[in-house]
Amino acid sequence: MTQRSKVVANFAAAVADVPDGATIAFGGFAMPGTPFNLIKALMEQGAKRLTLVANTTGGAQQPRMPDIGMLVENGQVAKVICAFTAATRPTDVLPFTKYYESGEVDAELVPQGTLAERMRAAGAGVPAFYTPTAVGTELAKGRETRVINGREYLLEYALPLDYAFIRARTADVLGNLRFHRSQRNFNPVMATAARCTIAEIDDPIQPAGSIDPDDVHTAGIYVHRLVQVPPSPEGIWPAKREARAR
């Protein structure tokens, strides 16, 4: 049997087919697991009227890395689905906030756990579920709730994706992935929810079967394209500094 490699030559090739209007999720929580190189490639590719899904819109840290806020500034974005349209600390101003406040870009604000679960549901064929989160808040206004065993829950729908852009430490050519530490975050969940998952990989991509089947974090069936992150400065933020602080 042949086992084809999913490795794509470069980031431009990996994102070339993203059409206008696509829904794309981006892994990452703070820096770890963020697909900086794919975001940069998407800015160059130029697809428009995108719906983006991510924890935050970025731009909270300096120096600024490629983030969703830059795609917004680049005029590529119609809507963002995220857990923060503004910073937690009111004195921090996110670049995204002014686009949202001015109405140039739409946003759907979703509690972080609900965001993760909606994508998990999409990947797992669950079209809707109930959650206690956000009951009694402004986010629940006018929405369907249900009392189960004496407690009120909010109905939430699955969030399916066209693309997931993710980042992992290790991959084999079939797309089996391993994440390092908190690099994992949203990445495995988004991979299950997307029709096409594109992963940028820190370490040299390995032959099929190099990862023990018990140690795979994301199964290759969920990953469609792999791109090796080249050495810095061409590749962004390889982030290889690791303490042995155990």
Next chain:
Amino acid sequence: MTQRSKVVANFAAAVADVPDGATIAFGGFAMPGTPFNLIKALMEQGAKRLTLVANTTGGAQQPRMPDIGMLVENGQVAKVICAFTAATRPTDVLPFTKYYESGEVDAELVPQGTLAERMRAAGAGVPAFYTPTAVGTELAKGRETRVINGREYLLEYALPLDYAFIRARTADVLGNLRFHRSQRNFNPVMATAARCTIAEIDDPIQPAGSIDPDDVHTAGIYVHRLVQVPPSPEGIWPAKREARAR
């Protein structure tokens, strides 16, 4: 800081507090991952009017291993929640079937994926969810369905557990677990759904931190008691034969 060990001296001590009327789930799919030693200990402990949750009621293979059917035969069981009350092949007769058909024991027949998802939901704080499974069948009769995006789905409720009895290959004293190959099956899911998870462990239980945090299959926060499986014949089915067939 102290880090207490969750290791219990023996199986009898591990199951001593199981009260009459408890709901207990048992991991395992075919032989791998089945907590044979805990089942045997529960037979000796004698708790009654139990509700048992498992994929099957056992008894399909010879020689017969400790299984749920034996707990039924032992007069300890009020109800079984499972994906098989009878064998797939009508000519195979499960020991459980006659107890069910005679009305001595109640059963709730649940599709296997729904069974797993109901426990996953209980562990993850989702009280109910929709699934396409079993729509239009006898199992859906009289039950609530809902059309979402043009497709009909069945409402299913979380299945919380008092106890989960599971089996893993590797553990540290804090209850972080790793499963070998298809030993994993229902075990991690049941662990999240139970108020008290008891795990029997194949290999010598290791000091805290012996398992790399990226390689933990079930986090120790979900595991309350560990019992080392002693060497055969005292310990049942260590099942250590492994091919290097890669």
Next chain:
Amino acid sequence: MSETKGLTRQQMADRVAREFQDGWIVNLGVGIPTMCSNTDIGDRDITYHSENGVIGYGPVAAEGQEDLNLVNAGGQNVTLKPGAAVVHHADSFGVIRGGHIDATVMGAYQVSMTGDFANWKLAGQKGGGIGGAMDLAACAKRVFIILEHVTRKNEPRLVQACDLPITAKGVVTLVMTNYGLFEPTGTGFRLREIAPGLTVEDVRAVTGGTLTVADGLKTIAV
């Protein structure tokens, strides 16, 4: 009991396996379906998935080479192919319900011309054996059924409407029997290929509902 006509069990499995396309993820049910993984389909790369969370298993292990903690849906000790991955049961049914299975192959008692099928409960039985069949039937992209064409009493298993409790409604895309390869059309069964040594009239005599015959009917190569 009628003499078994047409294809053997392995020949049925072989013919179904030849439907699998390169890159597919396939779930094989207990019994004849598991025999599909023995079939040589050349260069095509198929990932076999099993309900217990094994993604990418291979042939049954050689005697003495078994890993006793590694089984397929039928409880057989299988091997793993390079690039295999193991997940837990909820994630494994996430693969299924999430629509990631290209084809599922199952046995059945009956299939109807509208694509319903029954495989979990016999007439008058209390309870039954569902396993993962309802999840797979409702969610796989294609549902292939392999079954003997007639019951031991020589009654058709391809029927106008199932009288046994169904596993799922309108999902069957292909039906393989020892008599031939069929498609439920909604108003009947279309015979796509016929077993060697049988005539269309042989088939029609033991098929419920309406039988239509594909243009240029082929004989199954065995």
Next chain:
Amino acid sequence: MSETKGLTRQQMADRVAREFQDGWIVNLGVGIPTMCSNTDIGDRDITYHSENGVIGYGPVAAEGQEDLNLVNAGGQNVTLKPGAAVVHHADSFGVIRGGHIDATVMGAYQVSMTGDFANWKLAGQKGGGIGGAMDLAACAKRVFIILEHVTRKNEPRLVQACDLPITAKGVVTLVMTNYGLFEPTGTGFRLREIAPGLTVEDVRAVTGGTLTVADGLKTIAV
């Protein structure tokens, strides 16, 4: 802008940390709450959980010793304690929603005497910053809030009813401010412990709703 009275930020965190009981699983929010993990609470074994799936993290990493791929909820490079485990985001919020968090500690703009609190959206703001706060607030066994007792305009943050959009209703079990340690009682705030150098009347003057005082009111040890 008022002069800050009473406890420092670290003293507030220290007092809250001393509420943690042996064996608890605790989630610490961004800001003052993360300072709880610096507090020495002796022999007690606490497992710190962070929204991004880290279970069992320890102190912030020493300079030059950071693992850049390991952060807590505030984005700080932390260390791991022996026995730590990492899970993905859906599983991490499974820990939260499933009721496995013994206590969550968060900052807030306002807390009401019925245990509502507000920490995601300012008056007139479009959108906001929710993060994991609503999940944690709705599902943790205990919700501890740490906040400055008054706003920059010297207005109370402990109020009869929140006028900002709430994060969750009736969930707050303990409120820590620079003025003292309080419990929302439904009909007011009960002052359990007071900051050194302050009187009950100092506290009452800048507290919304009704203030009651615990029998044998203690002064917070700093």
